[in-house]
Amino acid sequence: MKTSANIANKTAPLIAFLILLVIWELGVRIYHIPSYILASPSQVLVTIAETYPMLWFHGSMTLLEAISGFVLAIVIAFIMAFLLDTLFWLNQAVYPLLIVSQTIPLIVLAVLFTIWFGFGLLPKILVVILVCFFPMVISLSDGLNNIDPDQINLFRSMGASRLKTFSMVKLPAALPAFFSGIRISATYSIMAAVIAEWLGSNRGLGYYMTLQQKQFAIDRVLAAVVVICLLSLLLVKLIDLLEYLLVPWNRKDSFDTEEH
Amino acid sequence: MVRLKVVNVSKTLEGVHTLDNLTIELHDKEFVAIVGPSGCGKSTLLNIIAGLLNPDQGSIYIDGKDWSGLTGRVSYMQQKDLLLPWKNVLDNVSIPLVLKGTNKKEARETARQYLQDFDLEGFARYYPRQLSGGMRQRVALLRTYLFASDILLLDEPFAALDAITRHKMQLWLKDIRQRYQPSILFVTHDINEALLLADRIYVLSARPASIKLEINLSTTSTGTEKQHLEEQILAILEG
Ligand SMILES: Nc1ncnc2c1ncn2[C@@H]1O[C@H](COP(=O)(O)OP(=O)(O)OP(=O)(O)O)[C@@H](O)[C@H]1O
Ligand SMILES: [Mg+2]
Numbered sequence: 008m009k010t011s012a013n014i015a016n017k018t019a020p021l022i023a024f025l026i027l028l029v030i031w032e033l034g035v036r037i038y039h040i041p042s043y044i045l046a047s048p049s050q051v052l053v054t055i056a057e058t059y060p061m062l063w064f065h066g067s068m069t070l071l072e073a074i075s076g077f078v079l080a081i082v083i084a085f086i087m088a089f090l091l092d093t094l095f096w097l098n099q100a101v102y103p104l105l106i107v108s109q110t111i112p113l114i115v116l117a118v119l120f121t122i123w124f125g126f127g128l129l130p131k132i133l134v135v136i137l138v139c140f141f142p143m144v145i146s147l148s149d150g151l152n153n154i155d156p157d158q159i160n161l162f163r164s165m166g167a168s169r170l171k172t173f174s175m176v177k178l179p180a181a182l183p184a185f186f187s188g189i190r191i192s193a194t195y196s197i198m199a200a201v202i203a204e205w206l207g208s209n210r211g212l213g214y215y216m217t218l219q220q221k222q223f224a225i226d227r228v229l230a231a232v233v234v235i236c237l238l239s240l241l242l243v244k245l246i247d248l249l250e251y252l253l254v255p256w257n258r259k260d261s262f263d264t265e266e267h
Numbered sequence: 268m269v270r271l272k273v274v275n276v277s278k279t280l281e282g283v284h285t286l287d288n289l290t291i292e293l294h295d296k297e298f299v300a301i302v303g304p305s306g307c308g309k310s311t312l313l314n315i316i317a318g319l320l321n322p323d324q325g326s327i328y329i330d331g332k333d334w335s336g337l338t339g340r341v342s343y344m345q346q347k348d349l350l351l352p353w354k355n356v357l358d359n360v361s362i363p364l365v366l367k368g369t370n371k372k373e374a375r376e377t378a379r380q381y382l383q384d385f386d387l388e389g390f391a392r393y394y395p396r397q398l399s400g401g402m403r404q405r406v407a408l409l410r411t412y413l414f415a416s417d418i419l420l421l422d423e424p425f426a427a428l429d430a431i432t433r434h435k436m437q438l439w440l441k442d443i444r445q446r447y448q449p450s451i452l453f454v455t456h457d458i459n460e461a462l463l464l465a466d467r468i469y470v471l472s473a474r475p476a477s478i479k480l481e482i483n484l485s486t487t488s489t490g491t492e493k494q495h496l497e498e499q500i501l502a503i504l505e506g
Contacts, residue, residue: 155347155349157345157346157347157349158349160314160319161345161349163319163338164317164338164339164343165338165362165366165414166339167366171366175351176351179351255353256352256353256394256396257353
């Protein structure tokens with residue numbers, strides 16, 4: 008019974024998605040919507056097949072920017088969260104600033120970076136870092152803060168140093184929270200790279216889309232959108248796999264679901 | 268020989284007067300129980316003895332040396348088992364040895380030798396979530412014992428267990444105590460548990476906790492005497 012419920016859980020969104028595609032396809036065909044306004048799913052599929060070398064040429068650049076920025080953001084977020092956890096005064100001074108910094112419109116920053124650093128890789132990676140960094144710092148900091156103080160006391164009573172307590176208790180305990188931040192950031196990373204490319208570059212899916220859009224090649228724009236979605240999904244799945252490997256005690260496997 | 272001495276300790280927590288001038292002794296290889304009403308400050312007292320809290324007044328002496336506010340001398344098992352969910356049984360009980368600088372492999376070897384006595388044989392690789400409540404307590408007890416085997420502070424170790432398991436654990440602890448002969452300071456609010464296990468009992472009053480009664484059980488052992496004591500303690504706890 009449980010397995011059939013599981014299958015239903017997985018197939019339900021798939022069926023909904025397929026129905027949506029069929030409605031879209033029929034809508035475009037029945038109302039003869041011109042291709043410079045909207046392309047049908049089948050047209051998009053054909054376009055992907057015809058233009059995949061181009062999509063890969065631009066997509067690989069986007070992927071490179073996104074992953075570089077994403078990985079750097081993980082490292083920076085980790086160091087930042089560690090410092091915020093260790094240095095109380097830094098936490099008091101910086102945490103509110105972090106929150107406020109999120110109200111700065113990303114687009115403005117992306118434009119500024121292009122002005123400062125040109126059309127190359129650097130401004131894109133910077134945008135990706137800025138977007139990805141925040142959810143990860145917040146989630147890891149919250150994870151580090153939410154640890155049972157008695158657990159810390161146990162280690163204190165055994166004379167453990169703060170660093171030992173951090174590495175043996177706080178960090179592992181905060182890993183699941185950290186991963187939820189990493190997952191959110193993974194979904195943003197490709198999008199952030201695309202937006203940065205959109206505002207000034209000569210390669211990447213964002214650049215490709217601005218080109219095609221100017222020529223009203225809607226099918227090509229949508230083909231790029233499909234690639235963006237697939238790349239984002241790929242990154243998220245990668246993170247899921249990493250979490251499965253690194254946080255084995257927190258797995259949502261059959262052992263746990265038995266209890267609910 | 269006095270191992271542990273609490274001398275005139277008072278403590279106020281966030282404006283609440285919790286401990287009032289407590290003086291307690293624990294002799295070598297002795298099992299001393301502390302009973303008191305819920306919330307009277309028993310855990311606070313153990314926190315102070317373990318060095319996690321500073322007393323407002325008074326001092327803690329261990330083997331004649333002042334250990335007030337200093338951690339790392341005695342083993343302390345808190346009210347929760349506090350096992351790390353990402354470590355298996357063997358690694359959980361190895362923690363104190365690792366913290367003291369033993370390398371991981373040696374720590375595991377040392378810890379493994381105790382599994383049988385603690386009824387954990389065959390469970391070395393199990394994770395805490397896979398264990399029953401009684402087993403988790405035995406894992407926590409072994410971890411406590413491996414930190415410092417001479418003086419143990421145990422805070423209601425069996426309070427969360429069902430009656431049958433609790434009784435089994437009490438008998439097991441009695442047995443373990445005979446074999447390893449540590450000095451134990453044991454907090455409980457179960458009078459029968461105290462009467463069953465302890466050599467001496469301190470009965471605390473409601474907050475601010477002070478010592479209402481001290482009972483030496485090594486001289487009283489007959490059933491009727493214990494029954495009489497039980498009624499006496501109950502009368503104090505109920506105020
Ligand atoms: N860190 C703290 N800060 C302020 N008040 C505290 C703190 N810890 C405990 N208290 C309060 O101090 C009093 C004594 O608490 P304590 O945990 O020592 O009691 P206890 O005798 O162990 O109770 P129980 O039988 O429920 O375990 C309680 O009123 C509690 O609410
Ligand atoms: Mg308590």
